[in-house]
Amino acid sequence: xxxxxxxxxxxxxxxxxxxxxxxxxxxxxxxxxxxxxxxxxxxxxxxxxxxxxxxxxxxxxxxxxxxxxxxxxxxxxxxxxxxxxxxxxxxxxxxxxxxxxxxxxxxxxxxxx
Amino acid sequence: xxxxxxxxxxxxxxxxxxxxxxxxxxxxxxxxxxxxxxxxxxxxxxxxxxxxxxxxxxxxxxxxxxxxxxxxxxxxxxxxxxxxxxxxxxxxxxxxxxxxxxxxxxxxxx
Numbered sequence: 001x002x003x004x005x006x007x008x009x010x011x012x013x014x015x016x017x018x019x020x021x022x023x024x025x026x027x028x029x030x031x032x033x034x035x036x037x038x039x040x041x042x043x044x045x046x047x048x049x050x051x052x053x054x055x056x057x058x059x060x061x062x063x064x065x066x067x068x069x070x071x072x073x074x075x076x077x078x079x080x081x082x083x084x085x086x087x088x089x090x091x092x093x094x095x096x097x098x099x100x101x102x103x104x105x106x107x108x109x110x111x112x113x
Numbered sequence: 114x115x116x117x118x119x120x121x122x123x124x125x126x127x128x129x130x131x132x133x134x135x136x137x138x139x140x141x142x143x144x145x146x147x148x149x150x151x152x153x154x155x156x157x158x159x160x161x162x163x164x165x166x167x168x169x170x171x172x173x174x175x176x177x178x179x180x181x182x183x184x185x186x187x188x189x190x191x192x193x194x195x196x197x198x199x200x201x202x203x204x205x206x207x208x209x210x211x212x213x214x215x216x217x218x219x220x221x222x223x
Contacts, residue, residue, distance in 0.1 A: 033210070042119075042201050042213030043156060056210060091155060098209045099144055101158040 002026060004105035006092050012111045013082055020078045021108045025094030032075050033102060034067055035091040036060075043091055049075060050098075082112045115140060117204045119214030127222045132189040134217035136202035143207040145178060145185045150216070151198040159187075194221050 005024045013019050025032045030051050035043035046065070047057045051072035064082075069075040079086055089109050093102040116139045126132050136145065144163045148156035160169055162178035162185060169176045175188045189196055199218045203211040 035213075040215075042203075042216050043211075045210050045212065048210060056208075093156075099205055101146065101161060102211065103158060104148075104155040106155050 004092055004094055004103055006090075006105040006108050008108055009106060010109045010111075012113065014113050015082060015084060017082055018078065018080045019082060019110065020076055021090055021092075021110075023075045023077070023092030023105060025074070025092070026096075026103055027073075029094035029096050029103070030072065031095045031098065032069055033093045033095070034075070034077050035093065037089045037091055037107070046077075079110075082110075084112050086110060087112045115204075115206045115212055117202060117212050117214040119202055119217055121217055122215065123218050123220070125220045125222060126192055128194060129191050132192050132196070132219055134187050134200050134202075134219075136185045136187075136204070136214050138183045138204050138206075140206065141182050142204045143182075144205045145182075146203045146205070146211065147176060147185075147187055148201045148203060148213075149198050150201065154198075156201060189219075192219070192221055194223065197221050 007022045033048040034046040037043045045058050046061050047067050049069040052069050064080045067077045089107045091104055091107045093104045095102045118137045120135050146161045147159040150156045160176050165182050166180045167178040173190045177186045199216040201216045202214045
């Protein structure tokens with residue numbers, strides 16, 4: 001399967017714990033995006049990378065959130081000191097270039113107890 | 114701010130009937146994309162519209178981009194049970210990121 005993969009698929013954690021999610025994009029894609037989706041809503045943009053450079057970060061993303069793409073391949077999204085409001089589906093997408101189709105991974109569903 | 118509104122929120126149709134969802138932007142878009150998300154699944158890219166007044170067809174699906182590049186629609190002819198899901202429009206305001214609409218959830222009555 002050469003699509004976008006995400007790990008883990010599900011994560012249950014207690015409030016205050018740190019969590020880290022991984023995304024592996026389609027190999028030849030240099031753009032990588034993170035979104036958050038809650039029930040009944042469309043995906044909300046969080047941040048994106050062009051190769052290893054993080055080009056934009058949404059104002060929605062508090063200081064507790066950090067993302068990296070160290071070698072321009074896979075990316076990680078870390079949430080520190082999780083809160084119940086962080087419970088959501090975290091989606092990763094990749095694209096070959098700007099303003100082109102984005103291909104989504106299956107997402108990581110986070111539940112904060 | 115830059116917003117993308119989508120209506121209706123829900124649509125229930127009899128199998129074989131047509132379905133349309135509409136997307137409106139607060140400001141001019143660079144391009145608009147449409148995605149389909151099946152229940153429990155992730156968004157899947159359907160199409161991208163770039164030009165003013167553009168119309169594209171994919172089998173029973175017809176996509177339109179308004180002349181002012183501020184609105185778009187997706188029309189499905191003769192719906193089938195496989196069309197079930199939520200359809201999202203996603204606007205690009207020229208800032209290289211997508212702003213998704215709230216989606217239209219389509220259910221089919223067999």
